[in-house]
Structures are given as structure tokens and as C-alpha cells.
Amino acid sequence: MDIHPVTVDDLPAVLDVVGRAFADPAHGGEPVEVGLTERLFADAGYLPALALAAWVDRSMVGMVIGTRGHVGDLPAVGVGPLAVSPDRQGHGIGTALMHAELDAAGAAGERVVALLGEPDFYGRFGFGPAAALGIDSPDPAWGRHFQALLLDRSPAPRGVFRYAAPFDDL
Numbered sequence: 001m002d003i004h005p006v007t008v009d010d011l012p013a014v015l016d017v018v019g020r021a022f023a024d025p026a027h028g029g030e031p032v033e034v035g036l037t038e039r040l041f042a043d044a045g046y047l048p049a050l051a052l053a054a055w056v057d058r059s060m061v062g063m064v065i066g067t068r069g070h071v072g073d074l075p076a077v078g079v080g081p082l083a084v085s086p087d088r089q090g091h092g093i094g095t096a097l098m099h100a101e102l103d104a105a106g107a108a109g110e111r112v113v114a115l116l117g118e119p120d121f122y123g124r125f126g127f128g129p130a131a132a133l134g135i136d137s138p139d140p141a142w143g144r145h146f147q148a149l150l151l152d153r154s155p156a157p158r159g160v161f162r163y164a165a166p167f168d169d170l
């Protein structure tokens with residue numbers, strides 16, 4: 001498996017992976033994550049170094065994107081979506097993508113990464129409840145599913161987390 005940043009030419013493959021990973025047969029239609037991902041690629045908050053995909057035999061099998069968010073006035077990264085092709089799930093690809101994403105964020109000098117997701121999955125990367133760091137969720141209803149990770153030892157910025165603009169349309 002190979003993980004590296006995507007280019008704009010990869011966008012159709014990225015959207016295909018996202019669509020299949022988040023497909024909900026009970027409801028049908030295109031998952032909201034597809035439109036969200038497309039808008040994130042076109043947004044001012046797009047961070048090229050944090051849009052990564054995993055390939056096996058030249059086929060894209062997973063993707064993750066991190067975009068510019070803020071805690072109060074300070075820059076931070078909002079991660080998501082993270083998606084692995086359904087036929088490839090459970091083989092370590094999502095884990096490898098998240099490790100690569102965090103490495104890339106650290107290398108880019110980012111200090112704070114936040115996301116909405118399953119604590120049981122993201123806890124293995126060091127994420128914990130954002131509220132415990134003084135970072136408030138954009139939506140209080142998200143509770144402990146809104147998680148954050150500090151990438152350096154400086155004190156956490158405090159305040160409400162704000163995602164890149166396309167998240168506001170969800």
C-alpha cells in the first residue's frame with residue numbers, strides 16, 4: 001500500500017471512495033460526505049498536504065482530508081471525511097491513513113487536530129474528548145464524539161472549534 005497526497009486529477013476517485021464508504025442502503029441517494037468532500041477541495045480551507053489517499057495496485061482504496069479550522073482565532077485542523085472502500089475495510093488502511101495524516105499535520109507545523117467520530121476508533125491515535133482540553137465542540141450535542149489531539153507540548157488553545165466553511169452547509 002502506498003499513501004501520498006492527492007492531486008485535483010484524483011478527485012473523481014476520491015469521491016467514488018467516499019460515496020461507497022458512506023453509502024447507506026436504508027436511505028439510498030448520495031451520502032452527504034460526497035458533496036462535503038467536493039466542496040472542501042474547492043474551499044479556501046483546503047490544505048493540499050493533508051488530502052491523502054491510499055493506493056493498492058494503482059487503485060485508490062482509501063482517503064482522508066484535513067482542512068483549515070480554528071479554535072477561537074487560532075488555526076487548527078479539522079479532519080474528515082476518512083473513508084476506506086468497503087471491500088478493503090478491516091485491513092489497517094484507515095489506521096495507516098490516520099497515522100499518515102497526523103504525521104503530515106505535525107510536519108506542517110499544525111498544533112491541534114480535531115474531528116467528529118467514534119472514540120473507540122480515534123482513541124488509538126491519542127484523540128480524547130476535545131472539551132477536556134478546553135476546546136468546545138461546534139455542536140454541544142456531539143458530546144464526547146467531538147475529539148481533539150495536540151501535536152506539540154504547548155498549551156492547548158481554548159475556545160470553540162470552527163470547521164472550514166463547507167461543514168456549515170451540512
Ligand SMILES: CC(C)(COP(=O)(O)OP(=O)(O)OC[C@H]1O[C@@H](n2cnc3c(N)ncnc32)[C@H](O)[C@@H]1OP(=O)(O)O)[C@@H](O)C(=O)NCCC(=O)NCCS
Pocket residue numbers: 021022082083084085088089090091092093094095096116117118120121
Ligand atoms: C472507519 C474506517 C475509516 C476504518 O477504516 P478501516 O481500514 O476499516 O480500519 P482499520 O482496519 O485500520 O482498523 C480497524 C479497527 O477499527 C475499528 N473500527 C472500524 N470502524 C469503527 C467504528 N465505526 N467505530 C469503532 N471502531 C471502528 C475496528 O473494530 C478495528 O478495530 P481493531 O483493530 O481493534 O480490530 C472505515 O471502516 C470506513 O471507511 N467506514 C465508513 C466511513 C466512516 O465511518 N468513516 C469514519 C467517519 S468517523
